[in-house]
Structure formats: C-alpha cells, structure tokens
Amino acid sequence: MMELPSREVSGVALSHDVQSQPGEIRIDPMTPGDLPLVLAIERRSFPTPWSERAFASELRDNLYADYIVARHGDRLVGYAGMWCILDEAHVTTIAVDPEFRGRGIGNRLLTALEERALRYGCRRMTLEVRVSNHVAQRLYLRHGFRPCGIRRGYYVDNGEDAIIMWRDRLDPPGPVAAEGEDAPRTGRDAGLQAGTEPATGAGAAPGGSERP
Numbered sequence: 001m002m003e004l005p006s007r008e009v010s011g012v013a014l015s016h017d018v019q020s021q022p023g024e025i026r027i028d029p030m031t032p033g034d035l036p037l038v039l040a041i042e043r044r045s046f047p048t049p050w051s052e053r054a055f056a057s058e059l060r061d062n063l064y065a066d067y068i069v070a071r072h073g074d075r076l077v078g079y080a081g082m083w084c085i086l087d088e089a090h091v092t093t094i095a096v097d098p099e100f101r102g103r104g105i106g107n108r109l110l111t112a113l114e115e116r117a118l119r120y121g122c123r124r125m126t127l128e129v130r131v132s133n134h135v136a137q138r139l140y141l142r143h144g145f146r147p148c149g150i151r152r153g154y155y156v157d158n159g160e161d162a163i164i165m166w167r168d169r170l171d172p173p174g175p176v177a178a179e180g181e182d183a184p185r186t187g188r189d190a191g192l193q194a195g196t197e198p199a200t201g202a203g204a205a206p207g208g209s210e211r212p
C-alpha cells in the first residue's frame with residue numbers, strides 16, 4: 001500500500017480563484033481542535049451528519065485522508081476532505097457555513113483539494129453527489145468534473161441516487177476545464193478500488209452518511 005507523502009504540504013498558500021471574497025480566506029489543514037466548529041456546519045449541511053468520532057478517526061487513523069478548513073479571519077467557514085490513493089483522489093466531503101455560501105468559498109476549498117491532490121501524486125479526482133443537489137453539481141462541473149455513472153439508492157436517509165463524477169487530467173492550477181474538455185467516461189461506475197473503502201460504513205462516508 002502506498003503512503004501519502006508527508007502532511008507537511010499542509011498550509012498550502014492559495015492566491016487565486018475567490019470570487020466575491022468575504023475578506024481574506026485562509027486554507028489550513030483540519031485539526032482535532034477544529035471539530036466542534038466543523039460539526040456545527042456539518043449538522044446544518046447534511047441530513048445525516050458525520051459524527052465527531054468519524055471525523056476524528058479520519059484525522060487520526062486514515063493515512064490516505066487529507067482534510068482542510070477555510071477560515072475568514074478567526075471564523076471557520078467551511079471544510080473539505082478527500083482520500084488520495086495511488087493516482088486517484090476521492091472527495092469525501094465539502095461544506096460551507098450557510099451564512100457564507102455563494103461567495104466562492106466552496107470553489108476555493110475544491111481548488112485547494114485539487115492542488116493538494118496533485119502534490120500527493122494524484123492525477124484524477126472523483127466524487128459522488130445527490131441527483132437533487134444542483135448547487136454542488138454546478139460547482140463540480142465548473143471544476144471540470146463530468147458525470148460518469150449512477151450509484152442507485154446510495155444515500156441511506158431517503159434512498160436517493162448518487163451521480164458519480166470524475167475529473168480526469170487533474171492539471172494545475174485547478175479549475176476550470178473548458179466545457180467538453182474532459183469527456184465523460186461512460187460505463188465507469190466505481191470510485192476507489194474495492195477494498196479501499198473504510199470499514200466504518202457504507203459507501204465512501206465514514207459514518208455511512210451523505211458525502212459528495
């Protein structure tokens with residue numbers, strides 16, 4: 001099994017791609033001390049939020065996981081995470097404080113994940129998104145992700161389907177591939193290879209709950 005490079009890549013300084021920026025946004029690695037604020041956003045963002053234990057386990061035990069937070073001044077306003085395995089990055093979560101949505105912070109978080117994934121040696125990125133989550137889908141489309149398949153009944157709360165999206169050619173500096181540049185992969189219906197899912201729940205989510 002491949003190990004991630006040192007987490008010393010954390011604290012990557014990003015200087016682009018924040019639109020309608022609410023002041024200075026800083027991207028930092030997520031630490032256990034961030035979890036109370038992460039959980040506050042988590043509970044306002046997902047119908048089946050991850051538990052503190054699930055996040056703590058990701059931070060502490062999962063060598064393939066990389067989680068970041070966005071701060072506006074001292075305020076934690078969003079977070080995101082992924083697993084990097086071989087040359088594939090699998091986005092596990094992304095959320096922004098409802099009061100700060102629509103200001104480019106989700107965009108900034110996704111850009112940061114893409115840049116960090118590249119540094120970890122990943123060349124492609126995948127995620128799942130609810131069929132009904134059009135806001136998130138637009139964010140991913142802007143970043144060059146393309147729908148490639150469906151996971152039927154993926155979300156445990158309502159049995160909703162997930163759209164599987166892939167971004168190939170994870171080239172710097174991040175967004176945004178031109179429309180049609182990344183052709184959809186037909187027939188691709190799996191993200192990570194079998195055996196790389198965590199032992200803690202269904203699908204990609206540590207708590208078996210909703211995630212991209």
Ligand SMILES: CC(C)(COP(=O)(O)OP(=O)(O)OC[C@H]1O[C@@H](n2cnc3c(N)ncnc32)[C@H](O)[C@@H]1OP(=O)(O)O)[C@@H](O)C(=O)NCCC(=O)NCCS
Binds near residue numbers: 133134139212
């Ligand atoms: C999805 C989410 C992370 C986006 O964060 P955000 O900070 O609001 O997003 P941004 O301001 O960076 O917007 C990025 C893109 O998202 C889309 N978007 C954002 N807000 C939108 C809205 N109200 N309506 C339609 N599209 C929207 C747009 O494509 C936008 O780019 P554009 O403004 O150039 O069109 C945020 O809405 C969120 O936390 N949602 C709840 C959790 C969730 O659904 N996570 C994703 C699970 S798959």
